[in-house]
Amino acid sequence: MMKNKIRRMINNMPLNKVRFWIQLSMFVLFAYGGYVLIDFGSSIPIFACPYNSETGATCYFMPLQHQLAMPANVLFGAAAISVLVGLLTFVAWFVVLNKAWCGYACPFGTLQDWITALRKKLGIRYGTYSQAQFEKLSKIKYIFLAIVIVIPLLMGVGVLGREWSGAFCQICPARVISPMFSGDFSQWKIDFSTVTSMILTTIGVLFAAVFFVGSFIKKRFFCFFCPMSALHYTMSDLSLLKLRKDGDKCTKCGDCYKVCDMQIKDIADDVISTNILRDDCMFCMKCVAACPEDDALHVDILNMRVFSSSKEGFAKRMGMDRLEKNDDR
Amino acid sequence: MTDNIKHTIETPKQKQNRHKAMEAVKVLNMIKEEFKEPPKAMNYFYDLFERVYCKQEPLHADKVKVGTMCIQIPSEIIYALDGVPLRLCNGFYTDDEIGSDLMPSKSCPLVKATVGHLASGNFSDKPDIIFSPTTCDQKTKAGAIVENFGYEVMDVDFPRTKESEESREYWRRSVRKFSHDLSHSLGKKLTKKNLQASIQKIGYAQTLYHKLNDLRKNRFVPILGKDMLMVTNAFFFDRIDNWITAVEELLEEIEQRAKNQLHAGGKISPRIVYTGSPPIFPNYKIPLIIEQSDAIIVADETCSSNRMFNDRVSVDEWFLNDMVDSIADKYLKGCTCPIFTKNNDRIRRIIDLVKSYHADGVIYQAFAGCQVYEMEQRSVLAAMEKEGIAILYIESDYSPSQQGQLTTRVEAFIESLKNRRRMKR
Structure with missing residues (x-):
């Protein structure tokens, strides 16, 4: 709990x-x-x-x-x-x-x-x-x-x-x-x-x-x-910290690619690799924060998930979890 | 004696309205009365459909109405420019019949109905301008047919491949042009402020939808698919703020139901993922047969519902151009429409829905004449077989005549899923 x-x-x-x-x-x-x-x-x-x-x-x-x-x-x-x-x-x-x-x-x-x-x-x-x-x-x-x-x-x-x-x-x-x-x-x-x-x-x-x-x-x-x-x-495979992707959950919507400072296309388009760290990546985790699917992208320490994409987190970060109402009724 | 009787002859428009009201009432009554305890908050939607489709009440008399021929026209931009997007995709058999005279006999009933409706010009909210994205062949050509009826129709170029960088750039350009054209014709400027507000408002609407949907993953499903279809379908034409308030209330009630472990289905009702041509009110034929045969639609993969809400706009820097590009990407990259050259994304999506919503089977419905869905049927069936997922493929149209045959097939499929469930126990 x-x-x-x-x-x-x-x-x-x-x-x-x-x-x-x-x-x-x-x-x-x-x-x-x-x-x-x-x-x-x-x-x-x-x-x-x-x-x-x-x-x-x-x-x-x-x-x-x-x-x-x-x-x-x-x-x-x-x-x-x-x-x-x-x-x-x-x-x-x-x-x-x-x-x-x-x-x-x-x-x-x-x-x-x-x-x-x-x-x-x-x-x-x-x-x-x-x-x-x-x-x-x-x-x-x-x-x-x-x-x-x-x-x-x-x-x-x-x-x-x-x-x-x-x-x-x-x-x-x-x-x-x-x-x-x-x-x-x-x-x-x-x-x-x-x-x-x-x-x-x-x-x-x-x-x-x-x-x-x-x-x-x-x-x-x-x-x-x-x-x-x-x-x-050249040595990123040795690292304890991993950037991983669950391709099954990815809809290829491209939200992660959109926010990527390094313009890494694989982050959105590659649904096969689980290790999605690419040579240009700087591991800023903005892609994880911008992914609207639960657990499609996640940061792991070895096999423990420390930070996962989530619908809720996405909505919060994009200001889509609440609404300031200006009526059109 | 006979002098006292006044004969009024029904005009074609009145006749059309009466026929449509009859279609609508029949389905509404079924939805309201033939299922146990619909959520109270659904009454808003039942009333809304009755007002719009039985009483022909206008909802947007004070606004400029922007008709859209397909899902890809970004409503974020239309709302930002103070217009109202009205999705013209139509589900009425009455309109389908009118359209039959204007389209080849083997065309898609949805397109025929849309064309028929526009040909009649009989709207409670008549679109002032229509944007037609070049998606499937039939819709693309329908735009030109509709133009002949005297509507202002603007084509929005849409690519038919989505993997390439070229198509992405191409579509971004189309959307930029669209926002420019619309801004020009509405006489309002797209600004950083109004676009951000509208992205966030639609984003919030999507958040509500996702929260509702998440509860359908539960073992006890608190809401039936037919009600969810009405909620998403209302988004085609309702006033967005009203829609949001209504869904907030619905969500509250459904959350309570989920807490109380209220189950909308029966003890061993199979859980179904619905995919294929979009069920649009009042053509809820197949979804209703499914849920009347003691199954529950727990998720769907259709452009009138899930596909419309699933993918979100993410923005890194809230500048105008960046927002427009982000919007463009959402409508192309995440789209699982079968018009694209290859469509593994759709297959992956269905499999993911089956897994995450713990579904027992998939029902794939294609409109007779909806060529792309018909063409993709084999590859989807093969993929499901490979995954060991039960799937039923059915073809249907808007005519009320095939009810019996369809019911038999759906019932048999559901019965077999039930047997599987029993065996598992």
Whole structure:
């Protein structure tokens, strides 16, 4: 009885509000944790960028690139243990929240949601990609992931020089933007020391500028291209947190697709897969909140349902559970 | 002597009204009197149908009436623009006969009746403008026939596939154009505020429907299918606020009945899912035969009822264009109409209804002449067989003549379901 009551309360929750507060606290934690000496280590699966001196953790890509750039004999020798520990820590963090790291914890993701909120306040409508554009653009993140992994390896075998160090960080807009959280604007510059650095940092600064314009127009603009999202996807099956779908209950009405910031079509059209998490997904759970069928979409921890779509919850969230009457009798 | 007797000759319209009233009264009496204890709150609906169909009372004299030829014309947009949507789909045999002269003999009785009604021009609430979505062949062509009677008819392009991104975009464009056209002809602007209010009002109406429906999943079914059909059918033409109040009252009563474990059927009445061509008042022939033969319709998959209410509009950002697109998606993506190229969604839906409403069998009724439902019959039957779900397929039309034969078939099916239930015990 009590259990049902709690379950109902969770299923009826105003997800957007709950999410806003979680994101805000996570943002404070990861962008300003440094002020109170919080440090979650350097294997965090989000863009908690260490270029921001007050960060409460370090994005895993930073140490990963440094480790992979070590000469092969070191990488597979003395350093192997620390590389492995870093990776395992990363996986351990990831396994807890799955891609919800993106939708709830990533400060860079949250920043985009706030830009979206600003656009909404100004009464401007969002942009979308056509299906064809979507399919092309959504592959870019794998190219970035390749940059994260391959360039350091090439440095390790001596093909590329020192100036390629942390190549992805140099082009990453989070490197330019995150320090601004603590008032540091110094990353908005181009490094002229070598041609490579010049090109990479120019891309970084341009990317940061495009980031602001892009995420003003398109919801979660950057997440389409995020290599962290790609890396997440490769190990999402390991995670305890699952986004599942019961295709039998789905009427393909498309309500979930309609609210999806990432325009993932499978969420509505795929009635076969039970695991409905896709590579672009950021696990914001808006689809679950917008699904009007009981239990068609649900979030599970292992096999326990923690948040399910429900008719009642849907009506509450859409303002369809009551009516302010203005008579036409 | 004979000078005192005044001879008044009945006009064709009066005759039509009298015939329709006779049809309506017959069905209303059956609904009211031949079943045990109909809910008290149903009286609103019984009266409503009597007022409209026996007494020809107008309900919307003060409003612009927007006729719709099919379910896909978004009523959210019509209400937002202060019009009244009137679904023109018709269930009268009298009108069917008038329409028979205007349509090929083997066409669908629903379309014939709709055309016949429009040809007579005899309405208590006459549509000022008609929107005709290009759904099935017969309705598509009927729009053009109706136009010849002097109505302002506007076609709304509807795609016949729904999986592709192209059709989605195509339909969104159609709906945008529709809202533009309607706004133009009603002289009112669609705004963020009026559209949101109307989406939420219809959403609320759907919430009420869903709450009622959920109670039909109970072991003790508190309301019969024939009453639910009237509730949903009234949504075609009733004043929406009145409808909402009436359903709120009905819901309260039905919730109480559910608490008291009141059962509208008999001890082993089989539970039926009804699917196929839409039963529209007063053509409740098959549903009434089913429930008179001691079965209960616990759920349906028809466009006059469940399909009209089931899928909801979800909006992420309440901007005008976003709302219009959301509305468009609801009327295309969730639709299980057999006009679409393939229709596994409809099969999945029926199976889901059978499971979630614990049904014993499915009755699939197609109008003779409703080609798409007739064509889809085989695939649905095969799918049900695969799932081990009992199904009866029947063809019928609006004529009052086949009653005996239909009753025999339905009764035999229900008897076999009862036997299954007995064996299970």
